[in-house]
Amino acid sequence: KNGIVRPKGYTVSFHANSSVEKFHFGQSHPMKPWRLTLTKQLVMAYGMHTAMDLYLTRAATREEMAEFHTEDYLDFLKRVTPNNMLLEPRLAQYNIGDDCPIFDGLYDYASLYTGASLDAARKLCNEQSQVAINWSGGLHHAKKTEASGFCYTNDIVLAILQLLRYHPRVLYIDIDVHHGDGVEQAFWSTDRVMTLSFHKYDKDNFFPGTGPLSSTGPENPLNPGAHHALNVPLHDGIEDEDYVWLFKQIVEPCVGAYQPSVIVLQCGADSLGCDRLGCFNLNIRAHGRCVDFVKRLNLPILVFGGGGYTPRNVARLWAYETSICIGCSEQLDEKLPAHTPALAHFAPDNTLFPPLSEHGRFENKNSRQYLWSLVEGIHKQLAYLES
Ligand code: ZL4
Ligand code: CA
Ligand code: ZN
Numbered sequence: 238k239n240g241i242v243r244p245k246g247y248t249v250s251f252h253a254n255s256s257v258e259k260f261h262f263g264q265s266h267p268m269k270p271w272r273l274t275l276t277k278q279l280v281m282a283y284g285m286h287t288a289m290d291l292y293l294t295r296a297a298t299r300e301e302m303a304e305f306h307t308e309d310y311l312d313f314l315k316r317v318t319p320n321n322m323l324l325e326p327r328l329a330q331y332n333i334g335d336d337c338p339i340f341d342g343l344y345d346y347a348s349l350y351t352g353a354s355l356d357a358a359r360k361l362c363n364e365q366s367q368v369a370i371n372w373s374g375g376l377h378h379a380k381k382t383e384a385s386g387f388c389y390t391n392d393i394v395l396a397i398l399q400l401l402r403y404h405p406r407v408l409y410i411d412i413d414v415h416h417g418d419g420v421e422q423a424f425w426s427t428d429r430v431m432t433l434s435f436h437k438y439d440k441d442n443f444f445p446g447t448g449p450l451s452s453t454g455p456e457n458p459l460n461p462g463a464h465h466a467l468n469v470p471l472h473d474g475i476e477d478e479d480y481v482w483l484f485k486q487i488v489e490p491c492v493g494a495y496q497p498s499v500i501v502l503q504c505g506a507d508s509l510g511c512d513r514l515g516c517f518n519l520n521i522r523a524h525g526r527c528v529d530f531v532k533r534l535n536l537p538i539l540v541f542g543g544g545g546y547t548p549r550n551v552a553r554l555w556a557y558e559t560s561i562c563i564g565c566s567e568q569l570d571e572k573l574p575a576h577t578p579a580l581a582h583f584a585p586d587n588t589l590f591p592p593l594s595e596h597g598r599f600e601n602k603n604s605r606q607y608l609w610s611l612v613e614g615i616h617k618q619l620a621y622l623e624s
Contacts, residue, residue, distance in 0.1 A: 240287035241565045249562050250290040250366035252357040253277065257373045260346040263338050267513055268387040270346070272548035273373055275579055279556035282577040288563045290366060294356040296348035297395070301355055305394045305423065310382045314389060315344045330383070337384035347389040350374050354392035354541065358399035361499060361537045368538045368562045372555050375503045375543030377417040378445065385419065386444060387544075393503060394423040396539060400499050401429055408497035409433065410488065412527055413505020413543040414515040416448030420503075421466050425454060428461040431495045435484065435508075437516050438470030450614045464621040467491065469611055473516045474599035477523035479608060480508075484527045486612045492534055494619040499537045504528060506545025506554045510593030513546035518594035518601065521554050525566070528558045538562075549582045553589050 258274045280286060299311055313331055322328060322339045333339055340346075350373040357369035374396070376388035393409070397420070400407050409424075411417035411434040424430035440446045448468040455462050469487060507515040509524060531538060540562060545551035560566040573580060573587045580587060 240284035241560075241563060241568060243288045244564050247564075248290055248366040249288065249368045249370065250292060250357065250360050251280075251286070251559070252292045252294050252353040252360070252369060252371045253373060254294045254296075254349050254353060257346060257349045257353075260340065260342055262340055262387070266338065267546040269546075269548055270373075272545060272551040273542075275548055275552035275582060276372055276555045278578045279552050279573065280559050282574040283556065283560065283569055285556075285559055285563060285565065288565060289370075289559075292356055292360070294349075294353040296345065297351035297355055297390075298348075302348065302351060302390055302395065304398050305381060306390060307382045314347060317343070332383040332385055336386055337389065343389065350376065351390045351392040351395060354396040354539075355399060357539055358396040361539055362399060362403045364537075366537075368532070368540060370540040370559060370562060372542040375413070375505060375541030377411060377413065377503055377543060378415070378419045380419055380422065386415065388419065391419045391423065393417075393420050393501065393541060397424070397430055397501060400501070400539070404498040405429065406431070406495060406497045407499055407501060408491060408495055409501045409503070410531065411435065411503040411505070411543075412484070412508055412524065413503055414508040414512070414517055415505065415544060416445055416468070417503060418445050418447045421448070424462070425466065426460055426462040428465050431465045431467065431491065431497065433467040433469070433487070433491055435469040435471065435480075437473065438468075443516075450611060453618050464618055467615055467618060469615065471517070472602035472607070474518050474601035475603045476518045476594060476601055477520055479601075479603060479605075480517070480519055481523050481526045481530075483608055483611065485530055487615050488530065490616060490619050494622045497536065499539070500531055500534065501539045501541070502528065502531050503541050503543045504555070504558055505543030506551040507543075509545075509547070509550050509554060511547055511550060511596065511598065512544075514544065515546070516599050518599055520593050521550070521557055521590050524554055525557050525561050529561050529566075532561060532564075550591070550593065553583070553591070557589055
């Protein structure tokens with residue numbers, strides 16, 4: 238109730254525009270922007286808003302989004318509506334369909350989440366914050382000229398392009414259960430961004446089907462991007478200790494070898510157990526330990542959301558990870574504050590850390606031997622950077 242004390246000499250900023258929360262992808266679509274309302278309610282119920290700089294962000298301008306996306310794709314997003322879409326000849330070209338439907342306000346939705354990510358990036362560039370958070374961002378699948386996997390504009394790519402104005406090397410880390418293909422592709426041919434994604438990989442049966450260990454950048458060793466894409470393909474059911482171990486075994490040498498000046502962390506909540514679309518068995522604390530590990534590297538960090546399709550757990554996770562960024566996670570009561578507005582969503586247990594791995598929806602198919610082979614594969618790849 239008294240609020241959380243702001244850490245000294247260290248600023249965490251929270252970038253949001255609550256207008257994004259009101260958009261609807263359509264009946265039974267798994268992506269639910271109102272999960273952000275739930276998240277913000279928990280953050281505030283715990284009193285964390287007093288320990289951060291809060292920014293009400295504006296929508297990204299068309300010019301800002303054209304730094305990555307094509308004019309014709311942005312024109313399309315701007316003009317298409319549920320009423321005129323049947324007259325639109327290029328729906329297939331822009332990959333509009335069940336995953337990426339046309340809904341009312343689509344352009345406003347995309348420009349709002351993108352605007353928040355750009356605002357966060359600028360606060361890191363001018364050193365007004367050390368950690369800048371946008372839970373509405375992290376839409377890693379969008380391409381230059383098409384929508385993909387619930388993502389219309391790629392706010393991560395646009396934010397990284399901003400960071401590159403001031404930072405020589407950006408490390409991008411993606412712990413969403415899906416492969417961060419759009420970000421990987423955008424920076425495929427540069428050595429100024431290293432992309433690292435942990436994800437479920439099954440070429441034919443799990444979206445988007447890219448991101449094997451062998452996908453490391455352009456084949457031509459003279460291309461600067463060679464060896465700067467890293468992929469950690471996982472099977473169903475990975476558990477807390479193994480995931481956190483793997484994350485540390487890989488992230489630490491990446492930072493050592495690449496020496497980034499800033500880190501962008503996509504915190505997709507669909508890698509939690511019990512996610513509607515996911516297939517891992519992670520608990521909230523384990524996911525948070527990955528964020529904590531990155532925070533302790535003492536580099537400026539841009540923190541984004543992403544996937545997450547069981548809204549009550551998305552809200553728990555991102556509220557907890559907000560506390561990790563602030564450095565106040567030990568002060569949070571496991572029991573959710575009694576004055577949380579949507580407390581009924583978190584019933585019957587009303588805890589921040591419900592058991593998500595016990596119900597064992599997914600058998601762990603990741604053997605220790607397999608995990609070691611991933612670590613070894615990544616270490617071998619990093620050895621190319623030293624030379
Ligand atoms: C749905 O119930 O695997 C969309 C998508 C809409 C409502 C009504 C339509 C019913 C699950 C998913 C038919 C839906 C058929 N509705 C969807 C190959 C696919 C073709 C589309 O977390 N069908 C495509 C995308 C993935 C595919 C995951 C993750 C984003 C992120 C960052 C994107 N696409 C098969 C599926 C439903 C739906 C139910 C769905 N789509 C589950 N997985 C996908 O990485 C934000
Ligand atoms: Ca990922
Ligand atoms: Zn995802």
